[in-house]
Amino acid sequence: MKKPVVISPEPSCFPDDELPEGWKFVTILDACEVNPHKPSKDFLPADAPVTFIPMPAVDADMGAITNPQIKPYLEVRNGFTSFRDGDVIMAKITPCMENGKAAIVTGMKNGIGFGSTEFHVMRSRGEIMPEYLYYYIRQESFRNEAESHFTGSVGQKRVPADFIKQSMIPLPPLTEQQRIVARIEAMITHINAARNQLSRVPLIMKKFRQAVLAAACSGRLTEGWREENLHISQLSNQIKLKNYRVPDFIEDISEIPASWKYVTVGSVGRVKGGKRLPKGSELVTKNTGFPYLRAGNLKNGSVLGEIFYLEPEIQVKISRYVISSSDIYITIVGACIGDSGTVPEKFNGANLTENAAKICNLEGIDNHYLALVFRSPLIQEQINGKIFSATLGKLALNRIAQLIIPLPPLAEQDGIVRRVGLLFERADAFDQEVAAAGRRCERLTQAVLGKAFSGRL
Numbered sequence: 001m002k003k004p005v006v007i008s009p010e011p012s013c014f015p016d017d018e019l020p021e022g023w024k025f026v027t028i029l030d031a032c033e034v035n036p037h038k039p040s041k042d043f044l045p046a047d048a049p050v051t052f053i054p055m056p057a058v059d060a061d062m063g064a065i066t067n068p069q070i071k072p073y074l075e076v077r078n079g080f081t082s083f084r085d086g087d088v089i090m091a092k093i094t095p096c097m098e099n100g101k102a103a104i105v106t107g108m109k110n111g112i113g114f115g116s117t118e119f120h121v122m123r124s125r126g127e128i129m130p131e132y133l134y135y136y137i138r139q140e141s142f143r144n145e146a147e148s149h150f151t152g153s154v155g156q157k158r159v160p161a162d163f164i165k166q167s168m169i170p171l172p173p174l175t176e177q178q179r180i181v182a183r184i185e186a187m188i189t190h191i192n193a194a195r196n197q198l199s200r201v202p203l204i205m206k207k208f209r210q211a212v213l214a215a216a217c218s219g220r221l222t223e224g225w226r227e228e229n230l231h232i233s234q235l236s237n238q239i240k241l242k243n244y245r246v247p248d249f250i251e252d253i254s255e256i257p258a259s260w261k262y263v264t265v266g267s268v269g270r271v272k273g274g275k276r277l278p279k280g281s282e283l284v285t286k287n288t289g290f291p292y293l294r295a296g297n298l299k300n301g302s303v304l305g306e307i308f309y310l311e312p313e314i315q316v317k318i319s320r321y322v323i324s325s326s327d328i329y330i331t332i333v334g335a336c337i338g339d340s341g342t343v344p345e346k347f348n349g350a351n352l353t354e355n356a357a358k359i360c361n362l363e364g365i366d367n368h369y370l371a372l373v374f375r376s377p378l379i380q381e382q383i384n385g386k387i388f389s390a391t392l393g394k395l396a397l398n399r400i401a402q403l404i405i406p407l408p409p410l411a412e413q414d415g416i417v418r419r420v421g422l423l424f425e426r427a428d429a430f431d432q433e434v435a436a437a438g439r440r441c442e443r444l445t446q447a448v449l450g451k452a453f454s455g456r457l
Contacts, residue, residue, distance in 0.1 A: 020455035029165035031128040038082040046074035053115035060099040076114040093118040213376035219257040266401030274352030275321035283308035290315040295355040301341030327360040332395035340374035369413040
């Protein structure tokens with residue numbers, strides 16, 4: 001017989017193995033049926049509607065069932081996990097288990113439901129409240145212990161049923177369970193209210209950044225700069241305007257300062273595509289000195305994520321398709337089409353994926369300023385509304401060259417880049433504070449649960 005696994009939210013919460021008066025340690029199997037049998041085939045008519053819960057229908061953050069489906073009883077009785085109202089379900093497979101996918105089953109059509117075979121089901125025998133059990137298994141300490149008992153191969157690791165059955169839980173009388181659950185829910189309600197407020201911040205900050213870029217591209221951000229630098233003429237430090245292509249007709253484009261002009265991308269630089277890997281070749285993780293920038297690396301105006309490399313003999317074949325730190329990139333295919341930015345100096349000369357383009361040989365325009373313009377609503381609206389190929393889902397190079405951009409004097413471009421940089425730095429710092437607050441909310445939730453199951457709440 002396997003030795004029961006004792007799991008405690010805090011190793012020292014029960015000195016000398018003492019429990020509060022009236023409490024006792026029991027295994028989950030003592031208190032619950034674990035993965036109980038399915039209802040009989042004739043429990044319901046074959047076409048009777050029942051609730052079906054795939055794994056994605058369990059929200060890990062909320063710990064609740066969302067978007068359940070309705071299916072005929074006979075269709076789902078075989079081949080799926082069964083449960084009924086009042087049961088507690090918990091994901092057993094990685095990474096769903098570690099993420100906290102667990103819920104109390106309620107509101108099932110005809111009182112029963114079926115779902116993913118990757119759920120463990122716990123059904124109270126009457127001595128434990130489903131809510132008490134649910135909050136117990138939502139503890140990070142419980143999930144960590146469950147993870148240490150995983151079986152199976154990488155990517156398919158699961159919590160065995162024996163772990164659930166043998167895990168021990170401190171069990172107070174039902175009246176005490178009711179009090180504990182009520183206290184937990186009251187406190188978590190306040191914590192969740194704070195979380196809900198924090199969850200709104202990313203969208204607010206996204207809108208803030210877009211507003212900054214919109215102000216930058218309309219001249220509003222540098223109004224004060226122009227007043228202080230009236231001596232800088234329209235063509236200061238720029239090539240003569242006759243070398244630029246000014247669009248004949250500009251529709252729905254904002255008014256810009258008199259010292260600015262609207263021009264096309266193709267008149268300030270050359271648009272070139274990247275290059276796919278030669279057939280049969282592969283990227284390597286070893287640093288060969290020849291980085292290959294994939295579309296997934298081109299994010300947030302820079303180069304992020306894991307970098308893969310080309311073998312020297314492969315790089316020779318596509319050596320013309322590199323990007324310079326003085327260029328800008330733009331992704332031309334995929335979900336993140338239109339992402340743009342500059343390449344850090346350490347990736348100067350890196351090969352560029354065929355899923356991105358570069359704008360090079362820039363004249364009269366700063367590459368950092370151009371990258372900001374490409375991330376602004378002005379350009380993104382043009383990409384989404386005018387030059388997106390509906391058949392290929394790809395941004396054509398000639399259409400990138402036709403994009404309309406505002407062109408201020410070079411000195412003002414530099415001022416715009418510096419001001420946007422400062423505002424974005426403040427926004428990034430605020431994002432970090434919000435993320436830290438979110439982590440504090442989670443720690444507070446876990447502290448509440450820890451106290452609850454040690455009799456100190």
